[in-house]
């Protein structure tokens with residue numbers, strides 16, 4: 001299968017800044033890929049390279065097998081781009097905006113109308129389609145912008161921070177719209193600052209920093225890289241801390257930590273669910289009162305901090321593995 005995106009050793013300099021510094025990324029079709037990284041990591045530069053708005057200084061870049069540098073015109077026919085700032089016209093209705101874009105894509109009047117109607121339908125915008133865009137909420141406007149990027153029936157949709165600044169409900173609506181697109185056969189690459197967004201929406205997460213990929217995997221794979229699960233036990237009474245610690249030590253699952261002030265005992269474990277059940281059994285046997293016992297899995301925040309945070313050396317170690 002031809003990858004939908006294939007970037008090898010991509011380099012882009014702006015003066016002395018290396019926005020892309022040997023970026024390698026291969027994405028298979030049929031997935032939502034989330035590009036995650038701190039400010040200035042090179043996310044937008046990569047998206048703009050894919051959209052042929054930026055030309056790389058070195059390396060190769062292909063979309064659906066087409067060379068982005070040598071054949072930008074062909075690339076533009078397979079991609080759609082929507083950015084953080086909705087590029088739709090407020091003084092026109094949603095439908096008119098979409099029809100205009102369709103005409104720009106060379107469709108005749110009748111086809112443009114059909115295309116606009118179908119996009120409104122797909123993004124659940126039919127009800128507001130005949131209202132002026134300037135009366136839309138931010139979320140609806142963003143959805144229309146997403147719609148405008150779909151008019152040309154792209155194979156790959158590029159979304160640069162599609163939900164930045166939206167309220168939680170509009171974000172969820174936009175996620176639904178994106179999922180619908182993917183199930184309809186459009187591949188999506190999106191950038192995001194929101195870890196929960198990447199976690200909920202993406203099949204594959206690519207973390208970049210300083211213009212190169214430092215981690216790449218499913219949300220689950222990335223979380224399991226960062227470390228082990230934690231069994232957390234809140235006891236009711238400080239006197240229970242020591243016996244609980246001893247009994248968990250005996251199980252030998254992992255290192256037991258105690259925080260008497262917080263009435264908390266934690267164990268890091270490998271096989272979370274199974275260890276949790278064994279710990280519960282041990283506590284029942286011990287006969288102590290607990291307020292709460294829970295299995296806490298690593299979050300994407302921890303992955304992200306681990307990789308892009310202060311700990312620079314482990315980053316190199318991890319990405320080399």
Ligand SMILES: Nc1ncnc2c1ncn2[C@@H]1O[C@H](COP(=O)(O)OP(=O)(O)OP(=O)(O)O)[C@@H](O)[C@H]1O
Pocket residue numbers: 014015017018019037038039040041042043044045046
């Ligand atoms: N047109 C440009 N001219 C000069 N420098 C640029 C240009 N575009 C990007 N840069 C620089 O390249 C680096 C990467 O920028 P880029 O916008 O790709 O990062 P980003 O990951 O999208 O960041 P953010 O999360 O803030 O959107 C930054 O240091 C930025 O200042």
Ligand SMILES: [Mg+2]
Pocket residue numbers: 043044045
């Ligand atoms: Mg950006």
